[in-house]
Amino acid sequence: MSDGQSLMRAAAEVARKAGDVALGYFRGGTAVDTKRDGTPVTAADREAEQVARQWLEARFPQDGILGEEFGETRPGAPRRWILDPIDGTKTFIRGVPLWGTLVAVAEGERVVAGAAYFPAVGELIVAAPGQGCFWNDQRARVSTESDVSKAVVLATDERFFRYPERGAAWRELTQRAALSRTWGDCYGYLLVATGRAEVMVDEMLSPWDAAALQPIIEEAGGVFTDWTGARTSFGGSGIATNAVLAQDVRARLGAMGSP
Known part of the structure; x- marks a missing residue:
């Protein structure tokens, strides 16, 4: 298995783990706080990111981590994982299922793998440069519409x-x-x-x-x-x-x- 494939699979696995944690809170009436930038955050955001970080620390202890809720760890590391535990927190709060968990792996500003998991609708899409893009294990393709x-x-x-x-x-x-x-x-x-x-x-x-x-x-x-x-x-x-x-x-x- 190539590095791209292994990182793609790891990104998908951690996205699933974090997203499933968030799903456990979905439509459960979790309290909403307001961050300094005025955006909302919930216990689901925080716990999901913590689970992702714990998983990554156990398997990639030399890598950096940048997450929306808990900032950056090891900022000088050559490789870092970039986490958004709930992309679409406002959507999540409203009970709409079109939110997702995002995980990327980057070397500098070159992203070498990415995964997006949508647990409330059962969709996962994952990709790595040169390895293709897969939506629920099937090859994903953009449309060919030119008009x-x-x-x-x-x-x-x-x-x-x-x-x-x-x-x-x-x-x-x-x-x-x-x-x-x-x-x-x-x-x-x-x-x-x-x-x-x-x-x-x-x-x-x-x-x-x-x-x-x-x-x-x-x-x-x-x-x-x-x-x-x-x-x-x-x-x-x-x-x-x-x-x-x-x-x-x-x-x-x-x-x-x-x-």
Whole structure:
């Protein structure tokens, strides 16, 4: 088994373990606290990340860990695991099942494996560069739709509070698309990677939101960039598309770089 395959399997296993912990709290009326940045957090977020960290410490004690809830361990390590125990906490709190657990493995800013687990709907997608992307053990592929007027386009929140110009570009895109939907979080990227949607955008993404998604989209045959068009999951934003719409959509959104 190659390093990519073993890391992909490890990412999937720890995502499952953490996600199943969170699932035990889902729709259970867990208390909600507010973090310093104004975002919500629950006991499910914290316990799920703790379980993931414990699993990783036992098996990869030299690696760093960066998690949304407990920060960074061994920041100088050549390799680190990037964790989001519940991506879509607001969705989780509302009892909507489209939240996920994200796990990525990175060497510097090169992501070498990623997994996204959606325990409330029974979906797991995992990928590593050169190893392919697998959705519930079946090969995942983006769509081949080349016409924006026939595309499904998604966003987590279409209000775009921080970057109104991105919101204006997004709304123009929705007018040209066949269908636009929100309430995305990481589930929107799963839909792109599995060919059920063509575009997913977020004006703001933290590393733990984006890192697992980049190899998933790319190994499914799609394109993942930040909003400048740079191929990175550390740019603070995200645009995921199938391959044939990549240039057209980024031009419409004002993402001027070359994906």
